[in-house]
Amino acid sequence: MTSKHDIDTQYNDNQTRDLDMNNIKISAKKVQVYYGDAHAIKDVDVEIQDKTVTAFIGPSGCGKSTFLRSLNRMNDTIDICRVEGEILLDNENIYDKRVDPVQLRAKVGMVFQKPNPFPKSIYDNIAYGPRIHGLAKNKAELDDIVEKSLRRGAIWNEVKDRLHAPGTGLSGGQQQRLCIARAIATEPEVLLMDEPCSALDPIATAQVEELIDELRSNYSVVIVTHSMQQAARVSQKTAFFHLGNLVEYGDTGQIFTNPQDSRTESYITGRIG
C-alpha cells in the first residue's frame, strides 16, 4: 500500500519536474540580508531555473556565499543574521513562519567549501541523511541508496571495496565527491555548492566539474565560485555579485562575452576583484 503510494508520488514528481525543465525553481524577490548592522545583500532579485547549473561569481566579500546560504536557510544558524524579502521555492516562500528549515534543507542540499565528511565510515556518511529522513525501510534499501549515491557522486569505483573505512581517510578530492554523494543521497531538488573546488587540485577539480555537469540532468545546481573559468565551463546561467548587489544575471555565454554592465566587464577582464 505504502509502496504503491510512494511510486505514485515519485511518478507525479517526475512528471512535474519534467514540465519544470525550463521553469523557475527558485525565485528571489527583493532579498536583503543583514549581519547585525551590516547590509550584506541589497535588493537581490534572481530566478534560478530547474535542471540548470547557475554560477554565482564576484570578488571576495561580495555576498555570493551569503546569498547562497540564505537559499536553504543555513544563515539561521548565525544569530545576528537577518533576512528580508521573499525567496520562493516552487512558489512557496521558504522564510514563511510555517516552514521548518529542517524540511527545507532536505529539499535543498548543500556542499561546502572545505570537504567535511563526518568522522564515520564512508557508508555511514552516505546513509546518515536517508536514515534521519526515513528514506529506507530496511538494510537492503539503504545499501541500494548508498550505492546509487556513490555512483552518482562518481566515487563508487574508488570506494566500493572499503565502504566501512573512515570517510576522513580519503583524499581531498575524494572527500568532496563523498560530500556531494552524501548531499544527493537525501534526494534533494536543488543542490547548493559553495566553492566546492577551492580546496582541490586541478585533477580533482576536473572530476568534480564533470560530476556537476552530470548532476544537472536531475537537479537544479547553484554553484559559488571564484574561478571564472570554472563558471564558464560548468554553468548555463551566471550571476555577478558586487558589494552585495546583483549586478548582472544572464546566460553564461552572454555574461562572459558581452557583459552589459561595466563592472561585470571590469571583473571578468581582471580589472577589479
Added chain:
Amino acid sequence: MTQTSLFTADARTTKRNRAEKRFKAYGLTAISIGVFMLVYLLYTILSSGLGAFFQTRVTMDIPLVQEEIIKAEKGLLKTKAYKKIIANALYAELAEAGIETTMKEKELLGIISGRAPAELRSFVQENPDQIGTTVEFKLLAGSFIDGYMKGRVVRENAERSKNYSIAQLDLVDQMQKAGILKKGFNLAFITGNDASESSPEAAGFGPAILGSLAMMIVVAGCAVTLGVAASIFLEEFAPQNRFTDIIEVNISNLAAVPSIVFGILGLSVFINYLGPISGDDWIKNNSAFVGGMVLTLMTLPTVIIATRASLKAVPPSIRDAALGLGASKLQTVFHHVLPLAAPGILTGSIIGLAQALGESAPLLLIGLVLAQGASAPDSIAEFFAGPNTAMPAQIYQWSTRADPAFYERAWGGIIILLVFLLTMNILAVILRRRFERRW
C-alpha cells in the same frame, strides 16, 4: 657598510644568544625545583604512611573453655573476664616457647591492644560452635609495642613513659625471636572501622573509603548530567545575548570560588532550608547525599567549562554538514557533536570528580565526620542518608588526634587517597586515548 664574516658573531647576536641561554636555564631550574619537591613529597608521604599498612600482631592459641565463657558472660564487666582468658593464654604461649617471665598480668596485657578482649568476645559470639576448641588468634599488639616494632618508640624514653616499660620491650624482643609477635600486612587498615582515640592500632579507613564512594556516585550522577546538559544548552541552543553572557561570566567565576563557601551554601540551603521543608531523611547534616550535593555544586563549574571547551573544539564544518543534510539541531548535537566532544567531556568530568574526591573543607563544615569507632552504613539507604564520612575528612580527623600513631594513619590515608586520584587520572587518560584513536 662594513663587510663582516659569518664566522664571528657580532655583539647583538651574542647578546641575543646569551639571553636565550639564560631563559633556558631559568626554565630548567624551575622544572628541577618542581621535580625535587614532588620527589620529596612522595618520599615523605610514603615513608610516613607506609607503616600504616603493616601492623604488629601476637599469635597465640586460646582455648575457648565453655565454663570460663559462661562465667565471663555472667559478669558485669564482660571484657575484663576475657582479658583474663587472654592473659592466661599468653602465659601459656610464652612458657611453651621457653620464655621465662615474672611479669604481672596487667603489664603483660599492656603488650596486647586494649581492643583485644572485645575482639575475642565478638569472635565467640559470632562462632558459638567453636566453643570448647582451641583457636589460633592473631591479636593486635598495643600501639606503643607496634611503634617499637616500627622504630617510632625507642628504649631511651621508656623510663619516662607511663605507657610502656623496659621489661615489656625486652619481652617483645624475645617474643619476636620466638615468632609469637610479628609485623604483617594490615588489611584492617583498608577495610576496618575507625577506632577510639586510645587504640590507634585498630583504626581503619574503610568507612571513609565507602563514604567517598557514595559521594562520588552522587557527584557523578548530578554534576556530570547537569553539567553536560547545561553546557550543551549554552553552547548549542542558547542565543548569544546579555543574559547568557552574564551566565557565562558567572560560571567562570564560580570555578574560582573557595570550596568552603560551597560548604556554607550547602549548610544553609540543603541542611537549614531544604531539610526542614522536605522533612526528608536524606537531607540532613553528615549524610553522604548532602555531601555529594555540596560537592556537585563545587564540581559543576569545572564540568561545564571543560564540556563547553570541548564542544567549542568540534569544527563548525561538522555542524554545517549535518544541518545541510536536513538534520535537526538536536540530531546534529547528539549524532555528531557530542560523540566528537566525548573524550574532552570525559576527561573534564573525571578531573572534576577527582577534585571533589580530595575536598575536605566543605565536608567538615556540614559535619561529614563519623563518631569514633562507628562502622560503615550497612544498607543502601543508610549508605546515602545515614551519617557518613569521606577520606579527606577522616585524614583530617586523624591528624588532629594526640597519639603519634594516628599521624602514621593519616599519612596512610593520604596514600590511599592518592591511589584513588591516580587511578582516576589514569582512567581519564585511557578513556581519552581510546575515544580519540577511533578516527
